[in-house]
Amino acid sequence: MTSTGSSSSAASSDAPAAEAALVVGLLSYHDADTVGAVATAVRDGLAGGYAGVSSRIVMADDGSPDGALDRVREAIGPDSLLVVTIPRAGLERLELPYHGIPGKARALHAILSASRDLGAGACVVVDGSLRSMSPAWIDGLARPVTDHGVDLVAPFYQRHAYEGALIKGIVYPVFRALYGVPLRQPAAAEFACSARLRDRLLAEDIWEREGAGTGIDLWLMAAAASGDFRIGEAALGVRVHQTRGEDALDLAATMTQVVGSLFADLEGRVDRWQRTRGSRPVQRFGAPPPLGPPATPDVDPDRLVESFRLGYRELRDVWTWVLPTRTIIDMRRLVDGPPARFRLDDEVWARIVYDFSVGYRVRALARDHLLKSLVPLYLGWLASFILQVRDLDADAVEERVDALGRAFETQKSYLISRWRWPERLRS
Secondary structure (H helix, E strand, C coil), X not given: CCCCCECCCCECCCCCCCCCCEEEEEEXXXXXXXXXXXXXXXXXXXXXXCCCCCEEEEEEECCCCCCHHHHHHHHHCHXXXXXXXXXXXXHCCCCCCCCCCCCHHHHHHHHHHHHHHCXXXXXXXXXXXXXXXXXXXXXXXXXXXXXXXXXXXXXXXXXXXXXXXXXXXXHHHHHHHXXXXXXXXXXXXXXXXXXXXXXXXXXXXXXXXXXXXXXHHHHHHHHHHCCCCCEEEEXXXXXXXXXXXXXXXXXXXXXXXXXXXHHHHHHHXXXXXXXXXXXXXXXXXXXXXXXXXXXXXXXXXXXXXXXXXXXHHHHHHHHCCCCCHHHHHHHHHHHHCCHHHCCCCHHHHHHHHHHHHHHHHHCCCCHHHHHHHCHHHHHHHHHXXXXXXXXXXXXXXXXXXXXXXXXXXXXXXXXXXXXXXXXXXXX
C-alpha cells in the first residue's frame, strides 16, 4: 500500500481499500536515529511470525523534518507502509509530555482508526525511540490477541530494583487497587489490542481531554481494565529507548504529569473503581530472556532521606491541607529517626497517596503545587524501598512490589471513605 496523508484521527478516505488482519502502528517524534531499526524489527517480526497473514504497518507522522519517515520507507518499502499525518498546528499548542511525543493522543487515535478502516482483527503499537526492540516483540504482543482471544496485551519489562520507581511506588499499586488489574506497566508505550477493544477505545471520551498528551497511555489501559475485556502481559525483556531532549524533566515535572494523569482518571471512572474489590490475576505470556549482570544504580538512600527531611521542614504546613494529623505525626517520627532504619510503612504510604488523590479532586491546593509537594514524600518512600530491596534478588524484589500492591488494595476502603466525604480530608 502506498503512503497517504490523513486527518489527525484516521487515514484519508481516498487511501486504497485494503484488508489487513494485523496492523502494527509506529509512533515517532524526531526518532531518525532509531526508528529505522524499529521498522526493520517490525518488518522481520511480521515476516517471521505472521508470514501468511495480511498485515500493514501504519506510521503516525508529525511532519518533523528529521528524516524519520524516510528511514521507515527505506526499512520496509513504501508499498507496505500507510502514513497517517498529524497536523503540526495542533502539536505546537501542546506541552511536551514526559514520554516525548507531543500530540500522542491524536497519533494513537489515528493509528487505531486506520486499523479499524483496514478491518484488522488485532493492532500492535510500538514506539519509534526503542533501542532494544527485537522482531520477537511483534509475536510476543500480537500472539495473545490473535491466538488466545486476549483483548489487551501490555508489556512486562525486566527492570532492576530501582528502575521505574515512580510506577512501582504509585502508579502500579493505585491502578491495581482501583481497577482490580495488577498490570506492572499500566502506562506503557507499547501494547496490542483486539478489534473489540480498539472500537471501544475509539469511542471513549479521553482523546481530547485536558492532559491527553501525557495521560493517554495510562487512560487506554484504564479503559480496558474498566470494561469486560481479557487482559494479559507479554514478557519482552529489557526496554531501552533513546532519550529525547524533554525526557530529562525534573522529578517535580514528571510527578505532575504522571501522577496527575493517574489522579485525573480516578475522577472519570469513580463509579467503576468504587465497585471493584480485590484484583484478578493477569495471564503472562512468554518467558523473558536472561537478565544480564545487574547494574549498580547511583542512588544514595541517605540523600533521599535528607530530601524527605528538608521537605518536611519546608512543606509540613502545606501537607496539613491534604494529610490528617496522624500522618503528619508519623512523618515527624521518620524525620527524627536514624537514616539506616528509615522505613515508611506500606499502609501509611498508601493512605498518603490516596489523601493526595482526594486533595487533587477537591483542589485543596493548586493541582500542580499539590503534586509537586508530594515529591519529598515520594523520595522518602523510595529511600525506604531501596533500604528494603537493595540486597534482594529479582524474585524477592517482585514479591516486595506485589506486597505493596496488596497494601493499596487493603487501604482502598480508606480512599472510598475519603472520596465520599472529602470535608473530612484533614481530620
